[in-house]
Amino acid sequence: MSGTLIETLNWWAVERAEVPALVVGSEQVTYAQLRAWSESAAQWLASLGVEPGDRVGVMAGNSLQWVILSQAAMLTGAILAPVNPRFTFSEASYLLVERYRAKVIFHDEERSELVAKLIDQMPGGKAVDLSALDSLRNVVPAVPTHTHGIGLDTELVIIPTSGSTGRPKGVVLSHRTVSGYIADSCLARPGAFAAPRILLFAPLCTSAGYVVLTQYLAYGGTVFLEQAFDAEVALDKIVTQRISTMMGTPIFFERMAACEGFRDADLSSLYYCLVGGARVARTLLEAWSHKGVLLRQLYGQTEVGGQATFNTDQASITHPEKCGRGSIYTRIAVIDEHGEFCPPHTPGQIVVKGPGTMVRYWDDPEATAVTIVDGWVRTGDLGVLDEQGLLTMLDRIKDIIISGGLNISAAEVERVIAEYPGVQEVAVIAALDDNFGETPLAIVHGLHSGHIPELLQHCTTHLSSYKVPRYMVCIPEPLPRLATGKIAKPLLREQFAEAHLNLPRIR
Template sequence: MSGTLIETFNWWAVERADVPALVVGDEQVSYAQLRAWSEAAAEWLVDQGVERGDRVGVMAGNSLLWVVLSQAAMLAGAILAPVNPRFTFSEASYLLVDRYRAKAIFHDDERAELVGKIGDQIPGARVFDLAELARLRHTPPRGRLATDDIPLDTELVIIPTSGSTGRPKGVVLSHRTMSGYVADSCLARPGAFSAARILLFAPLCTSAGYVVLMQYLAYGGTVFLEQAFDAERALDTIVTQRISTMMGTPIFFERMAACEGFRDADLSSLYYCLVGGARVSRQLLETWLEKGVLLRQLYGQTEVGGQATFNTDQASITHPEKCGRGSIYTRVAVIDERGEFCPPNTPGQIVIKGPGTMVRYWDDPEATAATVVDGWVRTGDLGVLDEQGLLTMLDRIKDIIISGGLNISAAEVERVISEYPGVHEVAVIAAHDDNFGETPLAIIHGPQAGDIPELLQHCSTHLSSYKVPRYMVCTAEPLPRLATGKIAKPQLREQYADAHLRLPRIR
């Protein structure tokens, strides 16, 4: 694919003019309506002083207006800079102020005060309510917006991701990256994207939200966008709206399967279901297979555009622990500590090379150079390939906890806890959680059990609520260490494998 996403969406605005592009609750917009509304919003952005290359921040929950803003920024040649709406002031300001220097920042009602304070820290920045865009819904565009000269390598979006450093990094994706990702996925799975009707509930500030949204709009599909996941509502939407595509972590499929109406639900429309973030259990696989739905394991991360592999139909049944192989133009390999490619069945670091890989980390050339080597993205995850090239992900070298589909950097939580007076050392690992799959567990050397309430308050001040540990253990003994001097997290994971059963839940 050699065109920008703008050209793709222009095509569908004519070809599928009256087909719903987005359905959000009781509202829906067709492809032609979305194009006209977005163009009017883009012209308004330019009138407000937004220029090409400026960062347009947004801190808001999933909504129709969020999508319109994303399209408007694209048409204006600006770079969308979303942040998680659940971020605290310190988390959000680090990205929007210290890193991106956003020119304009949009918010919803719930985040108005917080975003206003952030905007005050950026000279020349302007803060807007997303509701400003609602009044442009029926405003005819003036037709003065020139988009034909927007180059294919124009940077499109900065998606924040947490890694081993404990601070979010901004993954930059361009029109070329996104267009290549869209084409590669489509060619690798013919039939999966024709007139797709996708149920999307991932936060739009993540690759699982934004990239998937752009992907299915680029296919001319209909996106049913939810503000958050609700098992009963999701099941009802699948049945009544004849959803064909859905993706998420195993916990979401487990919660739907636990619904009272699951047994009698007509799920025959579901054609393409992808599951990532954790292994699919045999029990979960068989539960959905009994309903005629195959759950296909995937592997990916924001730095490679989102999804990098998906399991084959047969291997999804016989080997659900495997993540499949890359697409037609996406290569997957495993390297050793010297950077040499490993033979089959030899564990090593997973590396990815393909059209969907990131352009760079925003304003971080050192991290970019360390991550993208000879065109290969070094994922930081441990895996192994078999003789057929099927990938099995073995461990998260980057130490990421996935809670309800959201990534939590253990290092970030550790950094915040270590700033509390009296903490000598801390290790954060994943504990099982019935609702979210995983949740943070902090093992802390220094403070006493009586300090836990204040520790929690400290964490809540500097971390989003989903990052705050639900379990804390204060120990007078130093934490175990490996021969390298690092804290022995494998030992701690084994020691606290049943923490959810024997430790009190503190929040």
């Protein structure tokens, strides 16, 4: 592969000039308009002092302007550095100021005050409202943007991910990484990417948002971008806009299946649906199958580009609980605690090697060396392969809670709670939740239950709202321990398996 994603954008700007590339609410932008607007925005970025390699931060909800900024940053050779718009000041400051050292931070109106506080910590830094891009929408660049220094190994984006350390890391993807991921996915599923119409509601700050957006623009598809997920709206869009492609965690498909109009909805346009992030119940697969829609279970994480494998057509029928066997250029394997490859039916850590795997963790060579070993990304997830190489994801070795499609590091929540005066021990595990699939449950030793309101306020100050535990319980005895001295979370998960039924929901 010799071309960058810029060449892809240039191709579709001519080949599908009048075809809608993006539809956001009542607005739409064709491929020709996307190219022109992005180029004008890129030249404006350069006038602000943005140079190749600079980090361009963005803290905003999904929008048309967000997408234009991402394309403009690519054209300048800058590195896009998005963070979750729901981050608190301390969370955003850690990444954008301390780690990334962003030159400029773009924001929407809702985040203007928070970003202004961030800029106070950044000598020479700039804060820019995304709405400033609107004035460039119909500006025709006088000359083409200079992109000669941008190659396949130019770093494109840093996507934050939460891990077992309790502090988010930045996954760096390049043109080569994202282009390789796009090409591999297309070859592995011919027919799925011919003029696709995709409904996308994942936050653009995640791989499920940014990488998938870039993927389907590279296929020349039409992306229907939602600011947030609404089951009724999503179901209506599938029917009225003849959506062909959609992906998300099981909770989203469960909510749509629970809609009153699901039974009579015409879903015949849906050709390619992927579901992942948690194990999929057979009842959910059957509910969609009865509507003629095959849900293909996938496996992936940000470090491998987002999606490493998805189930094949046949296996989605015969083995719906499995996640596929890799792709044409992507290999999936399982290793034991010594790093040796496991035979079929032997559980171990899932490892991935392929064109879509990350370049590195931003400014963290030690974590990079631990994660990428001999070209294989060690995922921190437990799985098993069968004789055909089909993967079954068994559990998350990394302590991650997936709530409404967003990853939450249990260690991060534990770190914040442990900072509260009087807390002697804390463990955070996943509790079942009807709205989000999973939600954090905090088990605290050293406090009386009367301190929960103050502890909750402490969490709200330092954690995004989706990370704040919806269940808290204070226990008088120390937390159980394994022989290694680690907190016995398997025992706690068993003990609090029905916490959503037995404990009061505190928010």
